[in-house]
Amino acid sequence: MHDIKSIRDNPQAFDAGLARRGLKPLSASLLAIDEKRRAAILASEQAQARRNAASKEIGDAKKAKDEARAAKLMAEVAELKTTMPQLEAAAKAADEELAKELSAIPNLPLDEVPDGVDEHGNVQHHVFGNKRNYAFTPKLHDDLGSALGYMDFEAAAKLSGARFVVLKKGLARLERAIGQFMLDLHTTEHGYTEINPPLLVRNEVMFGTGQLPKFEDDQFWAIKGELLAAPDHERLRTERLGLIPTAEVSLTNLARESILDEKQLPMRLTALTPCFRAEAGAAGRDTRGMIRQHQFTKVELVSITTPETSKDELERMLACAEEVLRRLDLHYRVMTLCAGDMGFSSQKTYDIEVWMPGQGEGGMFREISSCSVCGDFQARRMDARSRGPDGKPRFVHTLNGSGTAVGRALIAVMETYQQEDGSIAVPDVLQPYMGGLKVITRE
Incomplete structure (x- = not known):
């Protein structure tokens, strides 16, 4: 299995290794999936962080007897509880998509390996x-x-x-x-x-x-x-x-x-x-x-x-x-x-x-x-x-x-x-x- 971070850091070298295997360039498609995956993970993490912060703010609002703010925050938390599973599912799906693509790609040859197709x-x-x-x-x-x-x-x-x-x-x-x-x-x-x-x-x-x-x-x-x-x-x-x-x-x-x-x-x-x-x-x-x-x-x-x-x-x-x-x-x-x-x-x-x-x-x-x-x-x-x-x-x-x-x-x-x-x-x-x-x- 290839390291997506290594591909991200040097996509040209990755594609060059694939070319020696007789395969077309794949770094662009892999990095597009990776970008989608990272965005989905970030969105899920941000939602979780906001839920935690909002939950704390609800307690502060109630202590201050600010019922309107407390109600607004509770509504926000309820909405996050609904959307978070979807965000987590999207992150998981993108992660699985990337893993599936990477799992089908062969290892890259060392520099000392001779070139040839068969x-x-x-x-x-x-x-x-x-x-x-x-x-x-x-x-x-x-x-x-x-x-x-x-x-x-x-x-x-x-x-x-x-x-x-x-x-x-x-x-x-x-x-x-x-x-x-x-x-x-x-x-x-x-x-x-x-x-x-x-x-x-x-x-x-x-x-x-x-x-x-x-x-x-x-x-x-x-x-x-x-x-x-x-x-x-x-x-x-x-x-x-x-x-x-x-x-x-x-x-x-x-x-x-x-x-x-x-x-x-x-x-x-x-x-x-x-x-x-x-x-x-x-x-x-x-x-x-x-x-x-x-x-x-x-x-x-x-x-x-x-x-x-x-x-x-x-x-x-x-x-x-x-x-x-x-x-x-x-x-x-x-x-x-x-x-x-x-x-x-x-x-x-x-x-x-x-x-x-x-x-x-x-x-x-x-x-x-x-x-x-x-x-x-x-x-x-x-x-x-x-x-x-x-x-x-x-x-x-x-x-x-x-x-x-x-x-x-x-x-x-x-x-x-x-x-x-x-x-x-x-x-x-x-x-x-x-x-x-x-x-x-x-x-």
Whole structure:
């Protein structure tokens, strides 16, 4: 959420940031709503002040036995009692109108973020490792999984429809091993605190990290209904909870509506959870295999920091996510996203793209992690603040990153470590999680 005072102080900079996002100028319309809001608030406050003053004057008039003046003042107070609710309602409506408009506007990019309108404007930051050479043509993960008999999309479709998968035996265990390895690495070596958060959250929690209101159709919703008795009929009261699209939602909101001691910061949290995405905007994209699923597993990294340390924390978070792929010995590259390709809440984002040799002609890079710094954008939506040495509360900065997507890591391991006979070699670092198993073969 943007600070209207900041927009008021520098509307040109705000519009320039929006332009880098490919959006039209909005400062003039926002400031017009703000002016209306401030005028409504002032009118309401002035009416309240006048009512208080008039009430005091009534007592003075009665003491002075000036009944005419007392009657006139009482009539004024009565009129104010009638008009004040209208003034308060007008102020509230203007405040809600401004909040609604601000809530739909994405975060502004940092100056260092490259310009660009889509993924073609992203800039390569660095590369790790090299493509592997195979004496055979590498296969797609779903061909490998189906041949092994351990990846079943048809069974999943019978249960849940498209974009779901049933993993079995060695591949089910390999996915679990990857998630546990990531979680252990981040908690024992990278200083993250493990959290087991709720998977169902309230609307205001989704709003806090930017999923609402703009991306409502991209979420899955669970509706709880309760029949209520009434004199002539029955009616239904419902409560809606959202299934988290990423543990970022639950973890970041742990700081909501609180004032943290800055001695507690940075707060570094991690979780291994199922994630759920309706993929409303991805119709026809990546329909084959496990690349884009409605349900998937991910290890999430979240940091709550001070404004002074958030940029350095982004570099640290990126290094933590990279270390996962380095230990799996997977070839990848890091991309700095351009302004037009960043997520809604982000100020700056690094994408880690892992090489998948079975994808397309000769393989391709596919995103496996995004690490973003959001500044105080989410903190304002959540009212998450900290208190520094001067004792004054201020908004924290939030960061989030995949550390990493477990399903896509499984795909990358399968395609990278595939062997000519269709078996999958287990990376050394995962073998302790696999009971020492070195190769996944069809039984």
